[in-house]
Amino acid sequence: MTKRLLIPFILSFLHSFIFSPSLSAKPKMQYPAPNRVKITDKMWSPILERTRTVTIPDVLDKFEGRHIDRIEKDDDAFWSPDRGRVAKETSESRTHNTLRNFELVAEGHVADGGHFGFPWFDGLIYETITGIADYLLQFPDKVMEARLDEYIRRIAAAQKADANGYINTYTTLQENNHRWGENGGNLRWQHDVYNSGALVEAGVHYYKATGKTQLLEVATRLANYMYDYMAGANHNVVPGHALPEDALIQLYHLYKSEPKLAEKLSVPVPAEHYLALAKFWIDQRGHTEGRRPLEAYAQDAEPVFEAKTIEGHAVRATLFWTGVTDVALATDDRRYADASTRIWENMVGRRMFITGGVGAIHEDEKFGPDYFLPTGAYLETCAAIGAGLFSWRMNELTGEAKYMDVLERIVFNSIPTAVSMDGKNYTYQNPLNADKMNRWPWHDCPCCPPMLLKFTGLLPSMIYAVSGRDIYVNLFIGSTANLQVPGVGEVEISQQVDWNTGEVVIRLQSEKAKKLRLHVRIPCWESGEELPLGLYTPSPFRGSPCRERLPLKGDGGSWNGGSYRTYKNLTNDIRLNFDVSPRIVKADDNVEQLRGLRSLASGPFVYCMEKTDNETIWDNLNLSGRTYILDAEHPILGVTPLRSTDGQITAIPFYMIANRCQDTAYRVWTK
Ligand code: FUB
Ligand code: ZN
Numbered sequence: 001m002t003k004r005l006l007i008p009f010i011l012s013f014l015h016s017f018i019f020s021p022s023l024s025a026k027p028k029m030q031y032p033a034p035n036r037v038k039i040t041d042k043m044w045s046p047i048l049e050r051t052r053t054v055t056i057p058d059v060l061d062k063f064e065g066r067h068i069d070r071i072e073k074d075d076d077a078f079w080s081p082d083r084g085r086v087a088k089e090t091s092e093s094r095t096h097n098t099l100r101n102f103e104l105v106a107e108g109h110v111a112d113g114g115h116f117g118f119p120w121f122d123g124l125i126y127e128t129i130t131g132i133a134d135y136l137l138q139f140p141d142k143v144m145e146a147r148l149d150e151y152i153r154r155i156a157a158a159q160k161a162d163a164n165g166y167i168n169t170y171t172t173l174q175e176n177n178h179r180w181g182e183n184g185g186n187l188r189w190q191h192d193v194y195n196s197g198a199l200v201e202a203g204v205h206y207y208k209a210t211g212k213t214q215l216l217e218v219a220t221r222l223a224n225y226m227y228d229y230m231a232g233a234n235h236n237v238v239p240g241h242a243l244p245e246d247a248l249i250q251l252y253h254l255y256k257s258e259p260k261l262a263e264k265l266s267v268p269v270p271a272e273h274y275l276a277l278a279k280f281w282i283d284q285r286g287h288t289e290g291r292r293p294l295e296a297y298a299q300d301a302e303p304v305f306e307a308k309t310i311e312g313h314a315v316r317a318t319l320f321w322t323g324v325t326d327v328a329l330a331t332d333d334r335r336y337a338d339a340s341t342r343i344w345e346n347m348v349g350r351r352m353f354i355t356g357g358v359g360a361i362h363e364d365e366k367f368g369p370d371y372f373l374p375t376g377a378y379l380e381t382c383a384a385i386g387a388g389l390f391s392w393r394m395n396e397l398t399g400e401a402k403y404m405d406v407l408e409r410i411v412f413n414s415i416p417t418a419v420s421m422d423g424k425n426y427t428y429q430n431p432l433n434a435d436k437m438n439r440w441p442w443h444d445c446p447c448c449p450p451m452l453l454k455f456t457g458l459l460p461s462m463i464y465a466v467s468g469r470d471i472y473v474n475l476f477i478g479s480t481a482n483l484q485v486p487g488v489g490e491v492e493i494s495q496q497v498d499w500n501t502g503e504v505v506i507r508l509q510s511e512k513a514k515k516l517r518l519h520v521r522i523p524c525w526e527s528g529e530e531l532p533l534g535l536y537t538p539s540p541f542r543g544s545p546c547r548e549r550l551p552l553k554g555d556g557g558s559w560n561g562g563s564y565r566t567y568k569n570l571t572n573d574i575r576l577n578f579d580v581s582p583r584i585v586k587a588d589d590n591v592e593q594l595r596g597l598r599s600l601a602s603g604p605f606v607y608c609m610e611k612t613d614n615e616t617i618w619d620n621l622n623l624s625g626r627t628y629i630l631d632a633e634h635p636i637l638g639v640t641p642l643r644s645t646d647g648q649i650t651a652i653p654f655y656m657i658a659n660r661c662q663d664t665a666y667r668v669w670t671k
Contacts, residue, residue, distance in 0.1 A: 029395060034138050106161055121169075122195040165222050226277060238291075282323060309346045346370070353377060354531070355409065356414045359377075392404075401563035402524065518566070520567070536585050580630065
């Protein structure tokens with residue numbers, strides 16, 4: 001190296017080690033496995049029970065082609081929460097059996113055009129297995145397990161058809177000469193790497209739930225092949241749809257944490273390769289030599305460290321940055337941490353909708369420019385889920401509460417919106433204002449239900465965290481958890497939550513409490529911000545920040561400079577009284593589309609007005625000049641509406657939209 005090159009190199013080396021604090025000095029949160037937390041919450045227990053007993057079988061039935069979709073012919077068709085869409089006159093069409101694709105490959109079919117569905121349907125089956133696995137971990141169910149074992153048998157048989165363990169039923173059945181999108185293929189369309197990554201994730205979760213290794217072995221064989229073909233050979237193939245980055249790192253962590261597991265498998269387990277492959281896929285973004293560029297759509301327009309804004313397809317983008325954060329966590333390389341921090345701030349500070357939804361634009365299902373937040377935005381369910389996973393990972397990396405503020409917004413708004421009260425009708429787009437919103441029993445691209453299962457299967461893990469002897473309460477969801485605290489052992493913590501009064505009672509196992517510090521997140525909406533970074537604010541903000549207002553109980557608390565309140569030497573329960581009186585919210589003035597508009601919120605919930613509750617005033621809806629109160633429980637919806645004291649306006653939590661009629665008109669934002 002010449003002197004001219006050496007000096008800047010040394011300076012940049014010194015800069016990263018001397019001026020930037022080492023990442024490992026920051027807390028890294030540990031989250032309990034989902035089966036260590038039992039949810040006992042008024043809102044969430046019924047939703048999760050419904051998901052387990054109704055939605056999971058529904059999703060499987062529909063993927064298996066058992067579902068008959070009624071296509072409405074009649075304008076008078078009505079909609080009923082327990083019967084789904086019902087029409088006077090219907091024509092019926094059956095969904096197709098997606099598993100048949102695996103059978104065809106196992107039977108030796110190649111490039112004969114027999115594939116059913118979109119190229120990413122393999123991935124959707126794997127995502128579904130991942131989600132159900134986390135439910136099985138919490139609620140063992142031999143019948144469900146046997147059903148999934150049948151899926152896995154077919155997947156393993158399909159893999160046997162290829163000597164390398166390559167398995168992508170679309171590519172094999174439709175365009176076998178284009179594996180990994182090469183030889184004139186198109187990875188953006190084919191999803192080969194995405195599907196493979198989803199298989200890896202399913203293998204990890206199914207093993208953790210059942211102890212069975214068949215799917216994990218299939219996944220590991222494929223991961224080995226991908227490593228050899230891509231990172232190991234420095235061969236530039238990257239996922240056309242992010243997710244594999246995170247999945248391969250999960251595989252890496254699994255083998256690192258269970259070194260003996262490799263002995264149960266008949267494939268080699270070079271764990272470091274899985275991290276190297278994930279990192280390779282991230283590092284190759286923006287370096288498109290020798291391959292077809294995937295463009296901003298798939299985060300391929302620029303190298304990762306140069307990115308300043310979150311761009312492209314919103315599901316891909318949020319999952320990509322989740323993967324970047326994983327790499328930061330696994331490597332302690334702060335360049336990845338800096339990049340994901342910058343991108344998260346751009347997403348939340350300028351491009352996130354009040355419900356936590358992201359992805360403003362229909363075309364390419366992508367992020368719009370800064371402050372482009374139209375009321376009729378696209379907002380795919382999967383994109384909000386991706387934003388939630390990204391935020392959760394950022395909390396793991398930094399230990400900062402603001403990331404959980406965002407996760408909370410997604411958990412209480414975007415997630416429960418995604419499925420109807422009957423558990424069988426879904427949303428794909430989630431605009432904030434609409435004139436004709438309908439849920440669908442199934443979709444040509446049924447990507448959202450599997451991701452929903454995956455997210456809700458993990459929800460118990462998101463509530464509490466441990467870092468050394470520090471315990472964190474991140475989400476307020478009624479629950480009891482058994483946490484493993486290093487040097488202390490098992491610690492029980494529980495909370496009761498009432499969103500009608502704002503009361504949260506937290507109890508820490510008393511004989512161990514003296515050895516622990518407890519940090520309770522004080523939500524940003526208690527401090528005058530709807531979301532961190534000030535994109536939305538209650539207008540005007542009535543109270544003083546919760547810092548002063550909240551009574552300090554439980555042997556006193558103190559601020560730790562962030563949005564966690566810290567308690568030491570606890571002897572009593574902690575009793576928090578959050579202010580859940582209704583807030584009127586406005587957006588930053590830079591958001592042209594929302595100027596002059598307001599919305600309603602209470603606690604973590606965004607509210608919306610449905611026309612059916614506000615018929616008389618619908619054409620002149622105006623929130624100003626009225627006072628709002630929390631009303632009595634809604635007789636059909638079972639949730640607490642907001643009502644103006646003049647009786648003119650009724651609003652329900654956003655997540656309850658489109659449950660009572662077809663073509664629902666509703667408004668989150670209004671004058
Ligand atoms: O590309 C696979 C899935 O289809 C994406 O995640 C969804 O956004 C939909 O485009
Ligand atoms: Zn989706």
